[in-house]
Amino acid sequence: MANYRINKVTLDNVAQLANVSKVTVSRAFSQPEKVNQTTLKRILDAAEKVGYVVNTAARNLRAKSSKTIGIVTPDLSNPFFSHLAKFMTEEAHQNGYDTLIFDSYESIHNEQNIIDKLIGYGVDAIILAVVSSEISYNPPYFKQLKILGIPVILLDRHIPDSPFSGVYIDNIDCGIQVGRYLVNQKVKKVTIISGPKDSLVAQERVSGIKMILENYTNIETIFADFLMNEAYLATVEHLKKANIPDYFVGCNNQISLGIIKACIEKGLMPQKDFCLFSIDEVSHANIYGFKFPCIVSDLNEIAWQAINMALRRINEELSTIGNVVVRGQLQI
Amino acid sequence: MANYRINKVTLDNVAQLANVSKVTVSRAFSQPEKVNQTTLKRILDAAEKVGYVVNTAARNLRAKSSKTIGIVTPDLSNPFFSHLAKFMTEEAHQNGYDTLIFDSYESIHNEQNIIDKLIGYGVDAIILAVVSSEISYNPPYFKQLKILGIPVILLDRHIPDSPFSGVYIDNIDCGIQVGRYLVNQKVKKVTIISGPKDSLVAQERVSGIKMILENYTNIETIFADFLMNEAYLATVEHLKKANIPDYFVGCNNQISLGIIKACIEKGLMPQKDFCLFSIDEVSHANIYGFKFPCIVSDLNEIAWQAINMALRRINEELSTIGNVVVRGQLQI
DNA sequence: CTGAAAGCGCTAACAT
DNA sequence: ATGTTAGCGCTTTCAG
Numbered sequence: 001m002a003n004y005r006i007n008k009v010t011l012d013n014v015a016q017l018a019n020v021s022k023v024t025v026s027r028a029f030s031q032p033e034k035v036n037q038t039t040l041k042r043i044l045d046a047a048e049k050v051g052y053v054v055n056t057a058a059r060n061l062r063a064k065s066s067k068t069i070g071i072v073t074p075d076l077s078n079p080f081f082s083h084l085a086k087f088m089t090e091e092a093h094q095n096g097y098d099t100l101i102f103d104s105y106e107s108i109h110n111e112q113n114i115i116d117k118l119i120g121y122g123v124d125a126i127i128l129a130v131v132s133s134e135i136s137y138n139p140p141y142f143k144q145l146k147i148l149g150i151p152v153i154l155l156d157r158h159i160p161d162s163p164f165s166g167v168y169i170d171n172i173d174c175g176i177q178v179g180r181y182l183v184n185q186k187v188k189k190v191t192i193i194s195g196p197k198d199s200l201v202a203q204e205r206v207s208g209i210k211m212i213l214e215n216y217t218n219i220e221t222i223f224a225d226f227l228m229n230e231a232y233l234a235t236v237e238h239l240k241k242a243n244i245p246d247y248f249v250g251c252n253n254q255i256s257l258g259i260i261k262a263c264i265e266k267g268l269m270p271q272k273d274f275c276l277f278s279i280d281e282v283s284h285a286n287i288y289g290f291k292f293p294c295i296v297s298d299l300n301e302i303a304w305q306a307i308n309m310a311l312r313r314i315n316e317e318l319s320t321i322g323n324v325v326v327r328g329q330l331q332i
Numbered sequence: 333m334a335n336y337r338i339n340k341v342t343l344d345n346v347a348q349l350a351n352v353s354k355v356t357v358s359r360a361f362s363q364p365e366k367v368n369q370t371t372l373k374r375i376l377d378a379a380e381k382v383g384y385v386v387n388t389a390a391r392n393l394r395a396k397s398s399k400t401i402g403i404v405t406p407d408l409s410n411p412f413f414s415h416l417a418k419f420m421t422e423e424a425h426q427n428g429y430d431t432l433i434f435d436s437y438e439s440i441h442n443e444q445n446i447i448d449k450l451i452g453y454g455v456d457a458i459i460l461a462v463v464s465s466e467i468s469y470n471p472p473y474f475k476q477l478k479i480l481g482i483p484v485i486l487l488d489r490h491i492p493d494s495p496f497s498g499v500y501i502d503n504i505d506c507g508i509q510v511g512r513y514l515v516n517q518k519v520k521k522v523t524i525i526s527g528p529k530d531s532l533v534a535q536e537r538v539s540g541i542k543m544i545l546e547n548y549t550n551i552e553t554i555f556a557d558f559l560m561n562e563a564y565l566a567t568v569e570h571l572k573k574a575n576i577p578d579y580f581v582g583c584n585n586q587i588s589l590g591i592i593k594a595c596i597e598k599g600l601m602p603q604k605d606f607c608l609f610s611i612d613e614v615s616h617a618n619i620y621g622f623k624f625p626c627i628v629s630d631l632n633e634i635a636w637q638a639i640n641m642a643l644r645r646i647n648e649e650l651s652t653i654g655n656v657v658v659r660g661q662l663q664i
Numbered sequence: 665c666t667g668a669a670a671g672c673g674c675t676a677a678c679a680t
Numbered sequence: 681a682t683g684t685t686a687g688c689g690c691t692t693t694c695a696g
Contacts, residue, residue: 022674023674054673058674059675062676063675225679
C-alpha cells in the first residue's frame with residue numbers, strides 16, 4: 001500500500017561511480033568552482049548516468065538558506081497576480097533564488113496552511129498578497145512569522161497594523177488620477193463600484209476620487225467586493241434603481257469586468273451607452289475591440305520592488321520596516 | 333550577509349515545554365490518534381505558544397512519502413490550466429495529499445529545472461502538462477523519472493512514445509463534433525486555425541473535422557500555434573489573402589481569442605460578419621456579450637482522473653501504463 | 665501510550 | 681583540491 005520510491009539515487013551512488021567522496025560530489029552541485037575540472041566532469045557524467053538529482057529536503061535541512069522565496073496570492077487566475085508571480089519569479093531567478101508559488105483561492109484556511117507549508121519548506125522570505133483586505137486582518141500566522149523571524153513582504157493589500165513591510169499601489173493617487181480624468185470629461189454623475197467597505201484599498205481609491213470630484217459631481221459609491229460576480233450583481237441592482245451614470249468607475253479589474261457584463265447584458269453598448277473608467281487594465285478588452293480608460297500599474301516595477309525588498313531583508317541590509325508605494329499610470 | 337533564521341522552533345522546544353519526549357510530539361503531528369488526549373492537548377498548546385510548524389524538509393527526508401503531488405503546466409494564466417490546477421488541488425486534498433504547482437512559462441529549460449526541483453522535494457507523483465506538443469518530444473528527464481520510478485501522469489498533451497500514462501481529451505472526437513455542427517450549419521467554406529504542425533493534438537483535432545467535412549466543404553487549414561498572438565497573426569495574414577469563411581474554427585481557447593481579435597480589428601462583428609467555432613470555451617466572451625459555439629471539456633472530470641490515476645500508481649494499484657480519454661461536450 | 669536509539673541525504677567546518 | 685566528522689529535525693524501529 002505504500003510508496004517506497006523504488007530507486008533512490010544519492011550522493012553516495014554517484015560518489016562510488018565517480019571514485020570520489022560524497023563531499024566532492026556535493027560540492028560539484030553546490031560550489032562547482034571548488035572542484036577540479038576533470039573531476040567535475042567525471043562526477044557530472046556519473047550523475048547523469050544514474051539520474052541523480054539533489055535531494056532538496058536533505059539540502060534544506062543542512063544548509064543555512066534554501067535560496068527559495070515563497071509567494072502567496074489569493075487568485076492566480078487573475079492576471080494581475082499571475083503576471084506579478086511570473087515577473088517575481090524571473091527577478092528571483094536572476095538573483096539565484098527559486099520561488100514557490102501558492103494560490104490561496106481566497107480562503108483564509110488555505111492561506112494558513114500554505115504559510116505553514118512555506119515555513120516547513122524553510123523559505124528565506126515570503127511575499128504575501130493576503131486573502132482579506134480588511135484593515136484589521138490579523139491571522140494567527142502573523143505572530144508566528146514574527147516569532148520565527150522570517151522576512152515577510154506584503155503585496156498589494158496593505159494592512160496598517162501588521163508588523164511587515166510591503167509594496168503597494170498608491171491608491172489615493174489612483175483615485176486622484178481617476179478624479180482628474182473625470183473632471184476633464186466634465187462628468188455630472190458617477191457611480192463607483194469598489195471593494196469591501198472595510199478594505200483599506202477600497203476606501204483609499206474612493207477617497208482619492210472624492211477629493212477631486214466631491215464638489216462638482218453627483219457621486220454614488222457602492223462597496224461590493226473585488227470580485228467579478230459581486231460587482232456584477234451590484235451593478236445589476238444599481239441599474240434597476242438608478243439612471244445610467246455618465247461614468248462608472250471600477251475599482252479593480254474584476255469589478256470592471258462585472259460592470260461591463262451587467263451593462264452589456266442590459267443591452268448597453270460600451271462607449272456609446274455607458275462609459276467606464278477602470279483601475280487596472282480591463283482583461284481581454286482589446287481582444288473584443290473595446291478600449292476603456294484606466295490606471296495601469298507597472299507590474300514589473302512592483303515585482304522588482306517586492307523581490308528586492310525580500311532579498312535585502314534576507315541579507316539584513318534592511319532592518320526597519322518600510323513600505324514602497326508604486327504609482328499607477330493613466331492610460332487612455 | 334547570511335540568513336540564519338533567527339528563531340528556529342523544533343520538536344525539542346515543544347517537547348520540553350510540554351514535558352514529553354520529542355517522539356511524542358512528532359506523533360502528535362503525524363499520528364495524533366496514537367497519543368493520549370490529555371497529552372495531545374498539552375502538546376498542541378505548547379506548539380502554538382512557541383509557533384511550531386513541522387519542518388517539511390526534515391520530515392520528507394525521513395518519511396516514506398511526502399504526501400505531495402507535483403503539478404506542472406506551461407501557462408497558469410490560461411484558465412484551462414489554472415482551473416485544472418485548482419480542481420486537482422482540491423481533489424488531492426480530499427485524499428490527504430498536497431500539491432506543488434509550477435508554471436514552466438512555456439520554456440523547456442524551466443520545465444527541466446522544475447522536474448528536478450520536484451524530484452528533490454520528494455513528490456510522490458508528478459502530473460505534467462508538457463511544454464511542447466511535438467509528437468517526438470523526449471526531454472532528458474523522461475528517462476530520469478523512469479529510472480527513479482516516480483509515477484508521472486501526462487496531462488492534455490499526448491506523447492505517444494513516452495513511457496507514461498496520461499489523461500487526455502478525445503481530440504478526434506472533438507474534431508468530429510465540430511465537423512457535425514458545421515455540416516448542420518451547411519457551411520461551404522471553413523478556415524481552421526490549429527496548433528503546430530508537429531503537434532498531435534493539433535493534427536487530431538484537424539483530422540477529426542476533416543473526417544466529417546472533407547467532401548462537403550472548402551477547408552483551409554492553417555497550422556500556427558496554440559498561442560493567442562500566433563493565431564492572431566495567422567488570421568491577419570489569412571484575411572489579407574482570402575475571403576471571410578463561413579466559419580472559423582479555433583483549435584483551442586487561445587487560438588479562438590486570436591481569431592476574434594484579428595476579425596474585430598478588421599471591423600468584422602462576431603456572429604454578424606464572421607462566425608467562430610471554438611474548441612474550449614472562449615474566455616470572457618460572456619462578459620463582453622458574445623456567444624460562440626464551442627466544445628467544452630469537463631475540467632473537473634479531467635482533474636479527478638489525473639489525481640486518481642496518480643494515487644493509484646502511488647499505491648501500486650495500477651501497474652500497467654494506460655490512458656484515460658475524456659470526451660468534450662458541445663455547447664451552443 | 666511513551667521513550668531511546670538510529671539514521672534519512674546532505675553540507676559546514678575543519679582537516680589534509 | 682579533496683576528505684573526515686558531525687549533525688540539521690524528523691520519523692521509524694524496537695523496547696518498555
